[in-house]
């Protein structure tokens with residue numbers, strides 16, 4: 861797989877996803893991703909994107925100001 865930004869090689873790894881919804885901040889740790897070795901662009905697979913959306917929906921219903929979720933425990 862190649863980076864969509866610069867075309868360099870991407871490496872498998874994990875990252876932390878931070879999303880804001882108004883007053884809410886949802887932090888998801890240990891999200892599997894591909895990371896560009898040149899520009900640090902993060903690429904998620906379709907499965908991960910879908911899973912992240914579900915995690916966000918769950919987090920929103922909890923209505924906490926800050927939610928920290930470990931991806932490896934919920935996926």
Ligand SMILES: [Zn+2]
Pocket residue numbers: 863864865866867868896897898899900901
């Ligand atoms: Zn790149």
